[in-house]
Amino acid sequence: MKFLFILTLFFTPFGSHIDLDRLSVEFFEASTDKSKREAFLFQFEQNKATSATILAYHGAALALMAEVKSNPYTKLNHFIDGKHMIEKAIALDRMNPELRYVRFMIQANTPAFLDYRGDILEDYQAIFRFKSNSPIIPTWLKNFNWYIDKKGAEIPEINIKSQI
Numbered sequence: 072m073k074f075l076f077i078l079t080l081f082f083t084p085f086g087s088h089i090d091l092d093r094l095s096v097e098f099f100e101a102s103t104d105k106s107k108r109e110a111f112l113f114q115f116e117q118n119k120a121t122s123a124t125i126l127a128y129h130g131a132a133l134a135l136m137a138e139v140k141s142n143p144y145t146k147l148n149h150f151i152d153g154k155h156m157i158e159k160a161i162a163l164d165r166m167n168p169e170l171r172y173v174r175f176m177i178q179a180n181t182p183a184f185l186d187y188r189g190d191i192l193e194d195y196q197a198i199f200r201f202k203s204n205s206p207i208i209p210t211w212l213k214n215f216n217w218y219i220d221k222k223g224a225e226i227p228e229i230n231i232k233s234q235i
Contacts, residue, residue, distance in 0.1 A: 089114070089121075092210045094128050095169070099214040101135055102176050108135045120156075123163040127173040130156025134177050153177070154187055168201035172211050176218065179226050191228035 101111035112132040120126035134153030137146045157177060161170050175194040181187045198215060205212075223229065 089118075089125055091124055091169075094125070095209070095211040095214065098128055098131055098173065098176075099211075099218075101132065102180065105139050108132070108139055112136050120160075123160040123167060124169055126163070127157050127160035127170045130154065130158075130160065131173050131177055134181075150181075150185065150187075168198050169209070169211050171197045172215050175215070179218075179222070179228075188228060191226065195229045 097107070097111050097114075101107045112135075115125075115129040115132055120129055130153040132153070133149045133156065137150035137153070140146045140149060154177075157170075157174050161167075161174060164170060171194040174190060175198065178188045178191050178194070198212070202208075202212060202216075
């Protein structure tokens with residue numbers, strides 16, 4: 072029995088032990104505070120994504136880093152790699168509202184010239200449906216609610232008054 076435990080310990084990827092609530096909090100902090108972005112990205116550099124949710128947060132970390140890089144080529148590569156990871160995660164689990172939240176937060180803060188704002192309304196509506204039908208309020212949803220209260224009026228793709 073001890074042998075099986077030791078084998079499991081050595082062959083279980085570290086990334087499978089990531090606390091998703093903590094990840095959600097760190098994502099929100101990194102999306103609102105540029106000084107936290109590098110630390111947020113670093114935790115993914117050593118570990119493979121073990122779920123669509125972790126893949127989406129990894130993609131978001133890359134996309135967020137684009138804003139703080141100085142080299143235009145590096146900025147664009149980080150953004151494109153991050154965008155592809157987010158889209159891959161959503162393709163793996165399209166009905167997961169947390170993935171929609173991640174994409175919403177990235178798209179809502181992406182400059183229009185990068186042409187990555189096309190799913191804002193769809194994601195907002197998916198999150199709103201989840202919010203209306205769920206008896207629980209996960210951490211990511213609390214952060215989403217705060218963001219909408221503070222910045223929702225600045226997002227032209229959504230009409231806040233029609234949703235409330």
